[in-house]
Amino acid sequence: MEKQGHSEMEITPSDSRSHVKLLKIHRELLVTHIHNTQCLVDNLLKNDYFSTEDAEIVCACPTQPDKVRKILDLVQSKGEEVSEFFLYILQQLTDAYVDLRPWLSDVGFIPSPLIQSKAIVNTDPVSRYTQKLRHQLGCDSKFMLCYSKKEEMLLEETYTDTIMELISFNNESLGSLGSPACLLDQSAGVLNEQAETVFVFGDAGVGKSMLLQRLQSLWASGRLDAGVKFFFHFRCRMFSCFKESATLCLQDLLFKHCCYPEQDPDEVFAFLLRFPHTALFTFDGLDELHSDFDLSRVPDSCCPWEPAHPLVLLASLLSGKLLKGASKLLTARTGVEVPRQLLRKKVLLRGFSPSHLRTYAHRMFPERAARERLLEQLEANPNLCSLCAVPLFCWIIFRCFQHFHTTLDGSSQLPDCTVTLTDVFLLVTEVHLNRTQPSSLVQRNTRSPEETFQAGRGSLLALGRAAYGAMAKSLFVFSQEQVQACGVQEEDLQLGFLRAVPELGSEGGQQSYEFFHITLQAFFTAFFLVVDDEVGTPELLAFFHEWVPPGEVAAASCYPRFLPFWRVGGSGPVRADPFKKKDHFQFTNLFLCGLLSKAKQKLLQHLVPLASLRRKRKALWAHLFASLRTYLKNLPRVQSGGFNQVQAMPTFLWMLRCIYETQSRKVGQLAAGGICANYLKLTYCNACSADCSALSFVLHHSRKRLALDLDNNNLNDYGVRELQPCFSCLTVVRLSVNQITDSGVKVLCEELTKYKILTYLGLYNNQITDVGAKYVAKILDECRSLTHIKLGKNKITSEGGKCLALAVKHSSSIVDIGMWGNQIGDEGAKAFAEALRNHTSLRNLSLAFNGITSEGGRSLAQALHCNTSLQIFWLTKNELNDDVAESMADMLKVNQTLKHLWLIQNQITARGTAQLAEALRQNTGILEIWSVSSST
Template sequence: MEKQGCSEMEIVSSESHSFIKLLKVNREHLVTHIRNTQCLLDNLLQNDYFSTEDAEIVCACPTQPDKVRRILDLVQSKGEEVSEFFLYVLQQLADAYVDLRSWLSEIGFSPSPLIQSKAVVNTDPVSRYTQKLRQQLGRDSKFILCYAQKEELLLEQMYTDTVVELVNFNNESLGSLDSLACLLDASTGVLNEEGETIFVSGDAGMGKSMLLQRLQSLWAAGQLDPGIKFFFHFRCRTLSCFKESAALCLQDLLFKHYCYPEQDPGEVFAFLLRFPHTALFTFDGLDELHSDFDLSSEPDTSSPWEPAHPLALLASLLSGKLLKGARKLLTARTGVEVPRHLLRKKVLLRGFSPSHLRAYTGRMFPERATRQRLLDQLEANPNLCSLCAVPLFCWIIFRCFQHFHDAFESSPQLPDLTVTLTDVFLLVTEVHLNRTQPTSLVQQNTRSQTETFRASRDTLCSLGRVAHRGMEKSLFVFNQDEVQASEVREGDLQLGFLRAVPELDLEGEQESYEFFHLTLQAFFAALFLVVDDKVGTRELLRFFQEWTPPGEAVATSTCYPPFLPIQCLGGHSLHGEDPFKNKDHFHFTNLFLCGLLSKGKQKLLRHLVPAAALRRKRKALWTHLFASLRSHLKNLPRVQSGGFNQVQALPTFIWMLRCIYETQSEKVGQLAARGICANYLKLTFCNACPADCSALSFVLHHFRKRLALDLDNNNLNDFGVRELQPCFSRLTVIRLSVNQITDSGVKVLYEELTKYKILTFLGLWTSADSTYSL
């Protein structure tokens, strides 16, 4: 409509140099589309084209159109130069006068050198708010806060890309992204043109939050899509901290609880509503939402001025009922599903590839000799290499290595044994507990791990109590009362395991706390179950009940992780469960419980818990684990196909394998192997990672018969291939297609499998490529 209007009016070319006539002919068009008079006044005053009295005359006009008319009258009365400068301001401040872009293009306005030498200041509220957002996000994203909260590293120096893979609705690969900017590319990986949400998922520790921090940094530096003028970042868990009775409009959520405009918030919000495509929203951690608030009782929110609960605003933003056209980027752990009609793209984070790991090693250890020493130890310990595929665990392992390097500079050595996740988290706990010890210039800390844990038993118990109480309620943010009730002291808060986080509340900010990472909370919850001698058998084993979703029939389950119903996104709760409930935190607690009660940890734990209680808990756990394994393996569905007795594994089986491996018990491994009453084990599309190959090999090397193994469409990469080596002597069929395996992994397969000469089929295609066979 605007273009048509422009074509119908008489347009005087700026080449005629009669800028006064140009303003007269297009007077009503300018009056209609100039909404910001302050920018014009500021620039006319700064360049001495207007006097203070001129500005006062304009400001005295009752309406905005009247102010524009008075400015035009004054500008034209002052001659051609002032009229030309007036047009120059409209051209240079395109965001402030967005409705005049096409008109300025049509008249072909080109300022003279004199006018171009004049300074133009941007006092437009929208532009100033964009600048404030850039400054805030640039400041917030500049540093990576390290685990102990005592060291900050520059994001620019430490950030390393991971494998970011576009997938379709069925999680089948569509190829990797070359850069984070491609996430917002309108032509890459679009699954649904009507969808507005880019959904990024990945396992715990894969770097979802770091990816968002990197995006914030890029936008703040002006290195993202220039069309994005607003960047709003929210953590989903904070939205569920609002009281059930809380109600606020979209403008209050964005301005009062994120970043407030320095001037004219109404004008900024009006621009956002008019041009929603200029906004990017990021919501981190959908799986960490926790709320008893019943969204089904709330009407849909489609008005930006109507107050609603923040969770209702989140749902309406993601669905496009609010700010339709704005781009939204949502993250969650693997296993969370979002209704397809909301999705525009779907992305999986796959962690570090070997090349990414080498790049990250170079950033963490700039000194060549130290870096090579670490790479040599990783080469000698495939299990550590597999853990390093997960960026969070990689960081922990590197920091532990650095600790050993600093403590034993002459010959830094990581423990010469199989390292499990429990070992890693025990080690990092020891490192940070020792930070509280007095330092000396001439003497290093020589306390053993046992002495460190024994001296810090009260701290471990109080932190464990907070973690366990949170696990029971699926809570990840704790207020002051909850922390104090668990007897957490001020010194405990300084260790870095808990960090302060502002709790959003309409009545103001109240300091709350959270564990640095969900996996760390699971570790401390498991430690509490072991160390507190008052914990009985029922409480010890409580979280194992979460292995299988209630009502899930074994015969009908798929090999995908449990579905997380999200009511507020249009899904439906299964069996009346909390729609925001994800089970990974329970599974990790079980995993760490198995590791802490393993035989190898008794020497440490006997100084923290009475021997009788420790024996009772170990016996209860093994009895339950044996019974669960027998029951689960016995009921797995089987299919007779191609001469094989094929068993279709379930997500529960993957978690059981992880727990078995964490125990490092050969007896448990042998029992699990005997329970696999089939000669074809299918584990496709189970999102298995390299560390899962360690657990798989731990069981399968006890399998006394020949076996076919199908691991197609997982995330194993070359590390996983190396971890499978112990069971190659049993395999007649192995399928490893679509697993990011490179020539390095193929070389391991060739060298190992040709030793036994029993393989009949090897699947290694990437998508539609050829199949290798030996």
């Protein structure tokens, strides 16, 4: 009997008689772990295994365990097929019966073809909620955000990836990301394994919101990580709409302000608490979070059922005190700092590269003729190309072009002169004002810009009044009462500049509005300040006071800027609004300068008295110059290498942008005269190609030679083209880590060889190939004062290496060549060996990480027998072996000039190191040799 009982326990599922017995043997396990009986009853009914009477019997049971026992009794009584189908339901509905997955795997249940042909209906609340979330987010993300519903464009047809770069805590590049889905990669670019938040940052208009919308679309269509069952999207500005007294529990925040489950919300929430790793949260625009109340006395929220202020819930989610294990994506504008302990990754959005721009143009203009006409106009206008590197501005420019193309009989023409950002926003405003005019197939609208703005003055002023009132408080969402109080009428809303927002904090039923983009709100704020004659000088200049004084920059950067409630429970005061971002003020200043420029006087004198325009312009110019002088005077200066060097900050770029918007030669000359230093350092300022327009506008007025350091920014080839006017005065050009390709290097070659005053060229870590290397070689050939070239970490192979080496050989001025991280190989190494032989000026050479093997290494060692100038030689991280070490040892017995030799991370063993050490007995000049992992 004992043996027989044992054999029953080991019956395999493949035995056709085993399914009923399997249910009997594991009855109590099933009763314990089956919590959802409705799914079982629904599927048994659908496949005619249960009758209506069976279902009623189950429903009549008083408790859930009793229901499970009754279902098991009925299923077993109906035989093997029904029992097998019962197991099949448990296997297929993984969310509903998650606890039974290990058991099903252990018993090795494999359904028969007959059972697999049966349809399974998933009525599980978790699955139904996931399905509803996918549907809702799919609808919400289907169209790209536009000015009005008439212009809605399918996201799938128009979205174009931007440059996404993984960044270290020190803002150093860790490589690029290929697609939005890569943001959820659990391996690449991880800075802190314990953290859960991926922080995505970039300038206004660079595409942060669009990136999240793309992620929503991918998840909704099942093209994102299958492990993500819940996707909760929040816009941070929403949290500013809650009253100070508002409280919510986490369940209400998720379900009432995202998507509500159709059935059993408690069961869905319980699943989420149990499996938080299945949830993805996105929080868009943390810099737009506005808090004007004190949360210092509010405790941290660690209990998911305890009501708390929504801002506290937000902080607790980000810190992992709530739903630890969930993935979070957080976006903000550049300059916002998040505590390191929260950050799993940092990702910098850099906008469109030239190739991205072409892709976007193809998507926006499928018709070849229109697309080619657009690209031709952009190619002829580098200034427009620079603006198009920012996706938002690119979209606006393209939409204007599209409007001209469809309304002007195909004779679409973008402005062919210097275009400022103010011009772009005035143009799009004019386009939308004209769309309110009755259309005709036989008669085009012939209103001039002056007539258009004059006709729309009332609407623009009302919108500007609303924008200004909120801008002063850093608010970006308006209630219906606020909009009406500013005089905004229904026809003004139809223009599309303001759009309805579905949620407004705890007042969910109240209609609220926001401007299409924060830059548009800044434009309308500036328009109001210029056009309203009652605005005085204090109000006009108010936002200029938001510029950070130089003396406060260091202190501000040292303070851990996070949410106002981050120090809840700590000693010491909470800093007021520490997450406040100033870009919206800076854009307002920029548009003020553009609107008050003399070039706009013809347009605006029909809207505001000319005397008022002149008064405001005079006050603005005086304040702008005073600010610039004070700023430059207080910047720290360093005397280095014969230069008076000044490290400028991003605020300086904003000042230059404002000066550029004036398009005044006199203003540019005065600004250039205020720059006393001759070495301008603008590293890590997140400068983009459009900033080069402003920088060049000022610097080309300089009467002295300058050094310009723009390393570690985002200039790309458009930025290089925009710098053309000032190359005539630049002796040092540093453009490392700037997404520059061969096209940009060609421009450098054409310009720098005109003036031949260059001494230093830095192009490290760009995207330069052998084609660009040939341009650099030409620069070296023709610029006889060039002493330093940095070309490391590009894409240069042996062909480019040979061209550069030949130019080095013929140069009598070159002192330092950096080629680390290319792939010149042995052929390139041999060419450099030939250049080294008998060279008289070259002192520093790095050929590290270049795929050089023993053949190339021996050639270099032999060449150094005849060299008496080289002092530092890096061959780190190649494929050099002991034979090369022996050749280097022989060289050191002859060469007494070399001071530093780096050979680490090669294939040199203790034998090769010993030979190098032995050579030191006959060398009195060498200071260090790094070989293997020790120095000798």
